[in-house]
Amino acid sequence: MDKNPLVLLELVERLGNLMRAESRRVGSEEQLQPVHVEALVYLSKANRYSNTPQALAEYVGITKGTVSQSLLLLDRRGLIERYQDDLDRRVVRLRLSQTGEQFLYDNQPQHSWQQATRNISPNRIRNAVSALREALTTLQQDNEGSPFGSCQGCQHFERLSARAYRCGLMGDRLSGPETRRICWLYEEKGTGAEDEDEEE
Amino acid sequence: MDKNPLVLLELVERLGNLMRAESRRVGSEEQLQPVHVEALVYLSKANRYSNTPQALAEYVGITKGTVSQSLLLLDRRGLIERYQDDLDRRVVRLRLSQTGEQFLYDNQPQHSWQQATRNISPNRIRNAVSALREALTTLQQDNEGSPFGSCQGCQHFERLSARAYRCGLMGDRLSGPETRRICWLYEEKGTGAEDEDEEE
DNA sequence: CTGCATGGTATCGAATCGAAACTATATTTT
DNA sequence: AAAATATAGTTTCGATTCGATACCATGCAG
Numbered sequence: 001m002d003k004n005p006l007v008l009l010e011l012v013e014r015l016g017n018l019m020r021a022e023s024r025r026v027g028s029e030e031q032l033q034p035v036h037v038e039a040l041v042y043l044s045k046a047n048r049y050s051n052t053p054q055a056l057a058e059y060v061g062i063t064k065g066t067v068s069q070s071l072l073l074l075d076r077r078g079l080i081e082r083y084q085d086d087l088d089r090r091v092v093r094l095r096l097s098q099t100g101e102q103f104l105y106d107n108q109p110q111h112s113w114q115q116a117t118r119n120i121s122p123n124r125i126r127n128a129v130s131a132l133r134e135a136l137t138t139l140q141q142d143n144e145g146s147p148f149g150s151c152q153g154c155q156h157f158e159r160l161s162a163r164a165y166r167c168g169l170m171g172d173r174l175s176g177p178e179t180r181r182i183c184w185l186y187e188e189k190g191t192g193a194e195d196e197d198e199e200e
Numbered sequence: 201m202d203k204n205p206l207v208l209l210e211l212v213e214r215l216g217n218l219m220r221a222e223s224r225r226v227g228s229e230e231q232l233q234p235v236h237v238e239a240l241v242y243l244s245k246a247n248r249y250s251n252t253p254q255a256l257a258e259y260v261g262i263t264k265g266t267v268s269q270s271l272l273l274l275d276r277r278g279l280i281e282r283y284q285d286d287l288d289r290r291v292v293r294l295r296l297s298q299t300g301e302q303f304l305y306d307n308q309p310q311h312s313w314q315q316a317t318r319n320i321s322p323n324r325i326r327n328a329v330s331a332l333r334e335a336l337t338t339l340q341q342d343n344e345g346s347p348f349g350s351c352q353g354c355q356h357f358e359r360l361s362a363r364a365y366r367c368g369l370m371g372d373r374l375s376g377p378e379t380r381r382i383c384w385l386y387e388e389k390g391t392g393a394e395d396e397d398e399e400e
Numbered sequence: 401c402t403g404c405a406t407g408g409t410a411t412c413g414a415a416t417c418g419a420a421a422c423t424a425t426a427t428t429t430t
Numbered sequence: 431a432a433a434a435t436a437t438a439g440t441t442t443c444g445a446t447t448c449g450a451t452a453c454c455a456t457g458c459a460g
Contacts, residue, residue, distance in 0.1 A: 005317040008325055009219070009310060010245075010382075011332040013238075014259075014348065016216025018339055019209070021261040033417090033447070038213075045210075054407060059214075061221040066448055068409055090407045090456045110209060116338040117205040120331050125208055128331040131324045132211040138316040139218055148214065182210075233416075233448095254438065266417055268440055273415095290425045290438040 012132070019113065026107045030077075035060060036070055037109055040079060043096050044104055047181035049170065050148070051094045055184045059148060079103060137188055149186030151179035156187060212332070219313065226307045230277075235260060236270055237309055240279060243296050244304055247381035249370065250348070251294045255384045259348060279303060337388055349386030351379035356387060 023034040038060055043051065050059075057067040071094065074080045079100035085091040096104070117125065133153075140147050151157040156169040157179070165174040169185055223234035238260055243251060250259075257267040271294065274280045279300035285291040296304070317325065340347050351357040356369040357379070365374040369385055 005314060005320070005325055006310060008317065008329050008332070009313045011329060011336060012212055012215050013219060015212050015332060015336055015339070016220075017259070017261045018336075019213060020216075024261075028418095035447075052407080053409095059217070061217045061224075062447085063449055064408070065410080065450080069447080072409090088407085088457070092408065110206060112339060112342055113209045113335075114205060115342055116335045117208065119338070120205070120334055124327065124331040125205055127324065128328040129208050129211060131320050131328040132208070132215060134320055135313070135316045136211060136215055136218075138319070139215070139312060142312055142315060235416075252438080253440095262416085263418055264439070265419080265441080269416075272440090288426070288438085292439065 008131075008135075022112055023109055026109045029107075030103065033070075035062070036074060039067075039070055039074065040096065040100055040104055041109055042182070043080060043094055043100070045182045046094075047178050047183050048172070049167075050182050050184035052091055053094065054091075056094070058184075059182075074100075147186045147188070148182055148184060149188070150181060150183055153189055154183065154186045155189040156185065208331075208335075222312055223309055226309045229307075230303065233270075235262070236274060239267075239270055239274065240296065240300055240304055241309055242382070243280060243294055243300070245382045246294075247378050247383050248372070249367075250382050250384035252291055253294065254291075256294070258384075259382075274300075341388075347386045347388070348382055348384060349388070350381060350383060353389055354383065354386050355389040356385065 020034050023037040027033060027037040039056060042056055042059055046055070049055075053067050053071060054064060056071075057064045060067070071080065071082065075082055077099075078097055081095050081097050082092050083095075085093055151165065151167075151174070156167050158166040158168050160166050160173070163176060165176070165179050166172065167174055167185070169187075220234050223237040227233060227237040239256060242256055242259055246255070249255075253264060253267050253271060256271075257264045260267070271280065271282065275282055277299075278297055281295050281297050282292050283295075285293055351365065351367075351374070356367050358366040358368050360366050360373070363376060365376070365379050366372065367374055367385070369387075
């Protein structure tokens with residue numbers, strides 16, 4: 001069995017390519033490009049700090065000008081809605097429209113992935129997640145860009161009570177589901193002891 | 201710790217995006233698009249059955265027409281060489297030129313990945329590889345497309361002696377290094393007992 | 401108020417992309 | 431063996447993305 005990091009890279013890139021092809025397939029019916037589908041999926045997972053054109057651009061790795069174009073298209077098709085932020089009127093907030101939600105629900109871009117991973121034990125999935133998460137964290141630090149992540153593992157995350165949470169950086173109270181969405185203010189908690197596989 | 205397959209997908213896609221951005225960065229100096237860099241990297245890993253335009257197209261998930269364009273460009277820049285196959289004169293064989301090898305050596309598209317994974321233990325890498333490999337196999341089967349892989353785990357792979365190998369499907373004898381390259385004739389060996397993590 | 405930074409949009413040229421038509425070589429059928 | 435079909439690549443075309451740059455509006459610091 002192979003333990004070469006390059007083999008892991010190989011797999012990640014190959015899987016990424018296949019899922020991109022899947023996005024192409026899903027979108028072709030509606031004349032959407034892969035990047036459009038990716039944008040919709042992203043918005044379905046973004047939280048209140050990451051639902052902006054800027055964040056989306058960072059996330060998919062293209063420039064803001066291009067993203068602006070894509071959003072224009074998605075808006076024309078009625079798949080997303082854009083509205084102004086109250087506090088800072090420069091920023092545009094994005095959300096899926098009903099049609100957009102429906103599109104994702106009908107086409108299930110992640111369905112083939114779910115199928116492909118259905119026989120992998122939770123334990124192995126968790127171990128793989130743990131390893132890739134570490135790679136991602138380091139990669140983001142080295143590129144010193146765009147720390148995306150979710151509340152688990154973020155140093156600003158605070159638990160007020162059993163079911164009440166709070167972002168220490170922004171001071172907002174967060175609902176349970178929102179703590180699982182993609183955030184753009186994510187900062188890794190002081191790490192160090194992540195090198196051992198855990199058992200179920 | 202999360203064991204949701206969708207979290208794994210999220211990571212795979214995100215890492216894929218970052219590495220694609222890396223390809224863009226690496227190629228920008230030489231005016232190469234990400235897909236060109238990916239093609240070069242692919243050719244550096246392809247074996248005698250997978251060094252064709254067709255295989256490359258399948259691998260990166262674009263059409264053969266588009267690949268043909270990219271190869272034309274890479275050829276003009278002197279980064280690859282194209283030559284005709286002896287037995288079937290329709291097929292074109294591809295290989296990196298000296299310049300192409302040098303380009304990869306100088307720019308090391310995989311360097312940042314190596315950095316990012318340097319602190320992950322071999323054991324965790326191997327477990328992650330194992331899980332992703334299974335996902336890839338299933339995904340390829342479901343899309344019934346393009347089974348890429350290397351000799352380990354291929355049902356046509358035969359070991360003649362300590363250091364002599366052979367592809368049972370094509371009948372060719374293979375060198376040791378070649379058994380580690382990317383093949384296009386890969387077929388999964390009768391699997392079944394892959395559900396347990398192994399220890400170092 | 402004056403600079404300066406920031407989020408987003410508009411415009412432009414270059415280049416990818418898929419689709420389809422086309423060429424040349426192999427293979428199968430008749 | 432001739433004809434029909436399949437396969438590997440190339441070419442051409444129009445649509446679309448993409449990055450670069452300039453631009454606009456809002457926020458903010460002095």
